Amino acid sequence: MSDLLDDPIPGQNMPEYSVSELSGEVKRTLEGTFGRIRVRGEVGRVFKARSGHLYYDVKDDRSVLACTTWKGQIGGLSVVPEEGLEVVVTGRLTAFGAQSKYNMNVDEVAVAGQGALMALLEKRKKLLETEGLFASERKKPLPYLPQIIGVVTSPSGAVIRDILHRLRDRFPRKVLIWPVAVQGANCAPEVARAIDGFNQMTPGGALPRPDLLIVARGGGSVEDLWGFNEEVVARAAAASDIPLISAVGHESDTTLIDFVSDRRAPTPTAAAELAVPVRLELAAWIEEQGARLSRATTDGVQRRSQRLRDLSRALPRAETLLDTPRQRLDQAAERLPNALIRGVQNRRLSLSEVTAPLRASTLQRRIKTDRQSVESLTERAAPALNRVIAMRRERLDSQARGLNSDRLQKDLLRKRNEFNTLLQRLSSVGKAQLNQLHAKVEHTDRMLASLGYEATLERGFAVIRSDGKLVTSKEQASGATTLEIQFHDGRISTGGSDTEKAVPKPPAKKPKSTPPNQGSLF
Amino acid sequence: MSDTPVEQMTFEQAMKELETVVSKLERGDVALDESIDLYTRGADLKKRCESELKRAEEKVAAITLDASGQPTGTKPVEGL
Numbered sequence: 001m002s003d004l005l006d007d008p009i010p011g012q013n014m015p016e017y018s019v020s021e022l023s024g025e026v027k028r029t030l031e032g033t034f035g036r037i038r039v040r041g042e043v044g045r046v047f048k049a050r051s052g053h054l055y056y057d058v059k060d061d062r063s064v065l066a067c068t069t070w071k072g073q074i075g076g077l078s079v080v081p082e083e084g085l086e087v088v089v090t091g092r093l094t095a096f097g098a099q100s101k102y103n104m105n106v107d108e109v110a111v112a113g114q115g116a117l118m119a120l121l122e123k124r125k126k127l128l129e130t131e132g133l134f135a136s137e138r139k140k141p142l143p144y145l146p147q148i149i150g151v152v153t154s155p156s157g158a159v160i161r162d163i164l165h166r167l168r169d170r171f172p173r174k175v176l177i178w179p180v181a182v183q184g185a186n187c188a189p190e191v192a193r194a195i196d197g198f199n200q201m202t203p204g205g206a207l208p209r210p211d212l213l214i215v216a217r218g219g220g221s222v223e224d225l226w227g228f229n230e231e232v233v234a235r236a237a238a239a240s241d242i243p244l245i246s247a248v249g250h251e252s253d254t255t256l257i258d259f260v261s262d263r264r265a266p267t268p269t270a271a272a273e274l275a276v277p278v279r280l281e282l283a284a285w286i287e288e289q290g291a292r293l294s295r296a297t298t299d300g301v302q303r304r305s306q307r308l309r310d311l312s313r314a315l316p317r318a319e320t321l322l323d324t325p326r327q328r329l330d331q332a333a334e335r336l337p338n339a340l341i342r343g344v345q346n347r348r349l350s351l352s353e354v355t356a357p358l359r360a361s362t363l364q365r366r367i368k369t370d371r372q373s374v375e376s377l378t379e380r381a382a383p384a385l386n387r388v389i390a391m392r393r394e395r396l397d398s399q400a401r402g403l404n405s406d407r408l409q410k411d412l413l414r415k416r417n418e419f420n421t422l423l424q425r426l427s428s429v430g431k432a433q434l435n436q437l438h439a440k441v442e443h444t445d446r447m448l449a450s451l452g453y454e455a456t457l458e459r460g461f462a463v464i465r466s467d468g469k470l471v472t473s474k475e476q477a478s479g480a481t482t483l484e485i486q487f488h489d490g491r492i493s494t495g496g497s498d499t500e501k502a503v504p505k506p507p508a509k510k511p512k513s514t515p516p517n518q519g520s521l522f
Numbered sequence: 523m524s525d526t527p528v529e530q531m532t533f534e535q536a537m538k539e540l541e542t543v544v545s546k547l548e549r550g551d552v553a554l555d556e557s558i559d560l561y562t563r564g565a566d567l568k569k570r571c572e573s574e575l576k577r578a579e580e581k582v583a584a585i586t587l588d589a590s591g592q593p594t595g596t597k598p599v600e601g602l
Contacts (some may be wrong), residue, residue: 144534172580180545286571296547
């Protein structure tokens with residue numbers, strides 16, 4: 001036994017793995033132990049490789065799980081993972097030996113909770129709305145009667161059947177079905193491609209271009225309908241030049257495509273009703289129009305012929321047109337001769353009435369009478385004149401007789417006496433008045449003499465003047481060249497002047513007493 | 523009256539003009555000559571509409587796609 005090569009050391013008796021053996025063992029263990037599992041987490045980084053495989057992370061606040069979905073599996077996903085989306089992934093845990101890593105192969109992705117899904121939908125809605133894709137002016141009118149209707153839906157199932165049935169009932173049309181997946185990860189890209197593909201067809205080509213599109217799907221869960229909430233579908237619908245009706249889910253389900261489609265139908269059946277009018281109703285309408293057309297035309301002609309009949313009835317016959325005037329002419333002609341005769345008769349009568357009093361004898365009688373009255377008046381004219389003259393002269397004479405000279409002289413005498421009397425009275429009155437005035441003057445004179453200074457002179461006073469002015473003081477007297485002294489019986493001038501007969505001077509107020517010593521004047 | 527020949531009108535155009543013609547005639551204020559013309563036009567329009575209605579045939583086809591999802595042709599669909 002000594003040729004035993006190796007004496008193993010106790011405790012070293014463990015099997016030895018190659019790296020690949022271990023990797024395979026780990027992989028087996030992982031897959032066997034966990035089997036098919038569900039993991040909940042938030043989608044992290046998503047990477048779609050050129051090969052078509054999908055690599056992404058699902059994480060929670062501490063750990064990260066690497067996930068893989070192979071290209072062939074993607075079609076089966078109801079939701080394509082998107083960063084930030086809360087999901088529950090289903091699949092098998094496996095290891096990738098080449099890098100000593102494990103990961104999970106996911107064949108099903110479900111959104112964890114509808115709240116997260118709705119938040120995602122709201123975000124997309126807001127984005128598209130800000131781009132103006134929901135604007136009502138973008139909506140195209142549907143054709144009244146489309147020739148070809150393109151339907152984007154699943155080729156099997158109730159939806160296409162409902163649409164075709166309703167179309168058949170209303171107005172059978174040509175229908176082109178573009179088959180698509182209506183749920184799962186393939187749904188959105190396929191629907192988008194279908195809408196785009198229909199728009200790229202040429203009218204009347206080998207594949208004739210529809211003039212109306214219906215994108216339809218039956219009811220389902222939010223996850224089932226999710227493909228129609230994808231942005232790529234909404235953008236394809238918005239870009240479609242062909243008017244598009246969306247009919248996804250039931251009435252209560254509203255998906256993103258409903259906001260951008262030109263019309264939204266609550267159900268696929270309703271989409272068919274929006275698409276075409278009812279043929280029988282149209283046929284009836286056309287019949288009615290035809291009937292109205294004929295009736296209106298016939299009525300127009302009949303109305304005109306009726307009017308023509310009425311007018312021609314109202315038109316009088318030509319031969320009767322002259323009856324009335326002719327009758328009038330006859331009557332007038334009949335009355336004409338009589339009228340003429342009567343007219344002459346009437347005039348003759350009135351002529352004779354006028355000429356009856358017009359006779360020569362009448363005129364002559366009247367001339368004679370007038371002449372007589374003229375003659376008698378002429379005869380009476382001269383005596384009457386004389387009579388008037390005599391009468392006037394007589395009256396003149398009688399007046400001249402009244403003009404007597406004795407009476408005049410008597411009157412003169414009387415007036416003269418009256419004058420003399422008045423004269424005497426005047427002179428006697430004048431004399432009496434004169435005496436009275438004399439007496440008054442004397443009286444006044446006496447009063448003046450008693451009041452005047454001259455009377456004082458008689459009692460021995462004298463008035464001294466110099467140069468005609470009164471001298472009342474010694475100074476005046478001594479300054480004077482001559483002094484004139486007035487006494488009651490005359491004036492003397494001292495200093496060689498002769499005595500002057502006194503003429504009464506204007507009365508002085510007061511006789512001046514001669515100063516006692518006035519002797520020495522020279 | 524529009525200038526489009528009746529044969530080239532769509533169903534909707536023909537319908538609308540037929541309606542116009544009828545109401546014009548029914549108002550009764552067109553001249554006799556014109557009303558005859560209108561009637562002729564209306565009859566043509568009606569014929570056009572009827573022929574459109576008669577062409578109501580159902581034909582359903584599904585588009586066939588190649589591996590890359592491009593349309594290749596159509597195949598008839600029956601039994602739906």
